[in-house]
Amino acid sequence: MTVDLRKDFVNYAKSLNAASEDKNIRTAISRAVTSYRNTVTETLERFPHTPELAEEVQEIKRQSMANLDNLLETAMASVERNKGKAFYAKDHQAALDIALGIIGKGKTVVKGKSMLGEELHLREYLEDNGNEVWETDLGEFILQLRKERPMHILSPSIHVPREQVAEVFTKFFGKVVPPDIAEEVKVVKEFLREKYFTADIGISGANVVAADTGAMVIIENEGNVRLATGAPPVHIVMVGVEKLVPTFQEAMKVAEVTWRYAQYGVPGYVNIVSGPSKTGDIEKVTTYGAHGPKEFYVIFVDNGRNEMAHEEKFSQALHCLRCGGCMYECPVFQVTAGHFGHTYMGGIGAIWTAFVSGGMEKAAPLVYSCLRCGRCVERCPMSINVPAMIGELRERVIYGKLEG
Amino acid sequence: MTVETKMPMVLDVISENIIKHGSPLALKGSEVSSWAKELDLPAKGEVLFYTGGEYQMLPFIDSLVKTITHLDQGSKVFSMMMGARNILNKTGFSPEKMYASVLAKDKDRYNSVCFKAAKVLQELGYEFCYSGKEELYSGALLYELGYLQDMEDYVKRVVEVIKKSGAKTIVCLSPHAAEVFKFVYPKMVEGFDFEIRTYVDLVWERRDKLAKLQSAESVVIHDSCRLARELGIHQELRDILVSIGADVKEAPMSREWTSCCGGPIKILFPELSHVIGERRVTELKESGSSHILTSCPYCLSALEAGRIKGDSAVVEDLIEFLYRGVKA
Numbered sequence: 001m002t003v004d005l006r007k008d009f010v011n012y013a014k015s016l017n018a019a020s021e022d023k024n025i026r027t028a029i030s031r032a033v034t035s036y037r038n039t040v041t042e043t044l045e046r047f048p049h050t051p052e053l054a055e056e057v058q059e060i061k062r063q064s065m066a067n068l069d070n071l072l073e074t075a076m077a078s079v080e081r082n083k084g085k086a087f088y089a090k091d092h093q094a095a096l097d098i099a100l101g102i103i104g105k106g107k108t109v110v111k112g113k114s115m116l117g118e119e120l121h122l123r124e125y126l127e128d129n130g131n132e133v134w135e136t137d138l139g140e141f142i143l144q145l146r147k148e149r150p151m152h153i154l155s156p157s158i159h160v161p162r163e164q165v166a167e168v169f170t171k172f173f174g175k176v177v178p179p180d181i182a183e184e185v186k187v188v189k190e191f192l193r194e195k196y197f198t199a200d201i202g203i204s205g206a207n208v209v210a211a212d213t214g215a216m217v218i219i220e221n222e223g224n225v226r227l228a229t230g231a232p233p234v235h236i237v238m239v240g241v242e243k244l245v246p247t248f249q250e251a252m253k254v255a256e257v258t259w260r261y262a263q264y265g266v267p268g269y270v271n272i273v274s275g276p277s278k279t280g281d282i283e284k285v286t287t288y289g290a291h292g293p294k295e296f297y298v299i300f301v302d303n304g305r306n307e308m309a310h311e312e313k314f315s316q317a318l319h320c321l322r323c324g325g326c327m328y329e330c331p332v333f334q335v336t337a338g339h340f341g342h343t344y345m346g347g348i349g350a351i352w353t354a355f356v357s358g359g360m361e362k363a364a365p366l367v368y369s370c371l372r373c374g375r376c377v378e379r380c381p382m383s384i385n386v387p388a389m390i391g392e393l394r395e396r397v398i399y400g401k402l403e404g
Numbered sequence: 405m406t407v408e409t410k411m412p413m414v415l416d417v418i419s420e421n422i423i424k425h426g427s428p429l430a431l432k433g434s435e436v437s438s439w440a441k442e443l444d445l446p447a448k449g450e451v452l453f454y455t456g457g458e459y460q461m462l463p464f465i466d467s468l469v470k471t472i473t474h475l476d477q478g479s480k481v482f483s484m485m486m487g488a489r490n491i492l493n494k495t496g497f498s499p500e501k502m503y504a505s506v507l508a509k510d511k512d513r514y515n516s517v518c519f520k521a522a523k524v525l526q527e528l529g530y531e532f533c534y535s536g537k538e539e540l541y542s543g544a545l546l547y548e549l550g551y552l553q554d555m556e557d558y559v560k561r562v563v564e565v566i567k568k569s570g571a572k573t574i575v576c577l578s579p580h581a582a583e584v585f586k587f588v589y590p591k592m593v594e595g596f597d598f599e600i601r602t603y604v605d606l607v608w609e610r611r612d613k614l615a616k617l618q619s620a621e622s623v624v625i626h627d628s629c630r631l632a633r634e635l636g637i638h639q640e641l642r643d644i645l646v647s648i649g650a651d652v653k654e655a656p657m658s659r660e661w662t663s664c665c666g667g668p669i670k671i672l673f674p675e676l677s678h679v680i681g682e683r684r685v686t687e688l689k690e691s692g693s694s695h696i697l698t699s700c701p702y703c704l705s706a707l708e709a710g711r712i713k714g715d716s717a718v719v720e721d722l723i724e725f726l727y728r729g730v731k732a
């Protein structure tokens with residue numbers, strides 16, 4: 001069999017060139033890079049123990065990935081023990097089927113930002129199956145209206161300036177929204193507030209999962225996750241198995257390193273959710289669904305991650321905390337943003353594309369647009385050796401090893 | 405399951421050229437080594453001066469990229485080119501014909517970098533040998549582009565040539581060559597125990613002997629990614645320049661945080677590579693100096709291309725800069 005990748009390379013080069021000429025991307029990323037570097041420098045000075053903690057987290061991650069099957073079993077048992085329901089989804093379709101099985105049709109869903117959601121095309125799938133789904137992260141909400149895909153994992157609409165936001169909001173809300181950021185934030189807040197309290201289901205991801213307690217740790221600034229996972233009667237967590245660590249204490253370490261490198265400094269909110277809302281205030285009889293959700297589901301998604309964990313040369317890629325720091329340091333990403341990516345972006349994204357989201361054919365052009373310059377490794381709190389993995393993937397592409 | 409993958413033609417051309425002709429652009433050994441004519445360097449010795457033909461091929465890279473990469477690879481013209489390529493395969497890639505558009509002054513400039521490097525080292529009292537027209541390219545691009553299996557065969561030929569010199573130490577002008585000799589060859593060739601050094605390293609050791617600058621010029625260093633991050637050489641460049649009396653300015657991102665010049669993706673994504681090079685030149689100029697020095701052939705070429713038309717910036721290899729002192 002022959003796989004001809006030449007056209008893919010040509011089209012990809014065109015999209016990169018177009019992106020590199022996009023003034024919005026250029027301005028937004030320059031601003032973002034400066035602010036990222038400044039914030040990280042400043043917060044590392046304020047919290048100088050962070051690099052050492054990051055090294056500790058590397059070890060936690062290494063052991064967790066080596067022990068993934070056990071951790072998954074423990075975590076699922078913990079969730080069940082907490083009166084939640086735990087599921088394991090082997091692949092993409094299984095994850096969507098399980099989610100749809102819980103949700104059904106004709107429901108209103110509010111959703112937090114999740115790269116796994118992007119990987120699965122979750123919103124589109126639920127919509128196609130007769131549900132109303134709202135992205136509650138402001139950036140994702142903007143992209144939902146613009147029918148676009150994220151250009152950065154943490155700041156998905158980084159390429160859209162306020163004027164363009166005003167334009168799309170004016171059209172959507174049917175009233176004039178001025179190109180004023182505070183006004184733009186306000187109008188979305190008013191709109192979504194009603195959705196949180198009328199929604200049937202809230203969906204979130206998780207940044208870390210502690211297997212021993214079944215605790216889902218979700219870091220955020222906007223407060224949308226807090227509302228989306230607290231107000232509706234049902235909360236579904238969809239999380240990649242690579243987010244598992246053995247204990248609650250370790251989860252806190254991972255969380256702190258994540259937010260520090262993800263430019264939160266100190267995050268506005270850290271949500272820890274381990275089960276449905278409950279009360280024992282009347283006669284010490286535990287009753288579920290007090291103020292928060294009555295039902296709590298966790299879907300652990302594999303979709304290629306386990307295979308990656310078992311590949312000596314690639315398991316380190318699962319240590320990625322998704323802080324996004326590498327992207328700010330990547331000279332290609334700096335001028336093309338998410339165009340250097342499929343679902344996952346930048347050099348690490350090319351690796352994730354190969355194993356998890358898209359496959360080798362989709363990954364091949366991305367793999368060849370990496371400079372292998374290695375600055376991402378300098379930034380990465382997990383010191384993930386992306387250039388080495390890119391080299392390995394190139395070898396697989398050249399010699400036709402396109403499947404695992 | 406394995407399949408046959410059809411990759412952009414430029415990859416085929418470069419990898420085949422290396423494997424068949426010992427040069428990514430199929431330059432002839434006589435052409436690559438022409439710089440050494442007057443120097444009469446011995447073929448054997450303790451220390452081997454290794455160019456890998458990398459500086460010499462710089463002026464031809466852009467022509468190759470223009471000729472091949474810009475074609476729409478699904479078009480009829482491309483199919484015709486594929487035919488042309490087969491002919492080229494049989495006859496060998498003929499740079500003389502393919503790259504007729506290359507300017508003579510560019511050819512002269514890049515060809516003389518090796519000469520200048522050798523002169524600087526001689527001036528510092530180093531003795532070395534050179535494989536001349538037999539010298540083969542290190543194969544760094546095979547490693548870089550994923551042709552690892554082909555490289556395993558190829559390196560055997562390179563090692564054979566190196567061994568003929570009887571040298572124990574290899575001095576590399578290009579950090580890419582130093583990188584593969586240091587980290588890749590030992591995994592592929594049993595008993596590959598040569599001491600691998602860079603040109604910068606040797607100069608640094610005897611920097612006190614370098615001629616001082618007549619007046620304190622301000623310069624800014626563009627650290628090559630390979631040199632700074634893989635080989636850990638960045639302070640040495642500053643030491644060398646300070647010792648000859650240069651005023652070394654620092655760019656916002658330097659040393660192990662250096663920004664890539666864009667060179668590595670030039671053959672597949674030339675426009676983007678150019679944008680990245682341009683941005684790096686701008687970043688380097690933020691140091692307050694427009695005299696940019698680097699120590700890597702690809703950085704030299706990419707930054708040179710990254711100068712916007714009419715830009716007052718000067719881009720030089722450290723070798724070229726130091727040679728001016730030798731000549732004076």
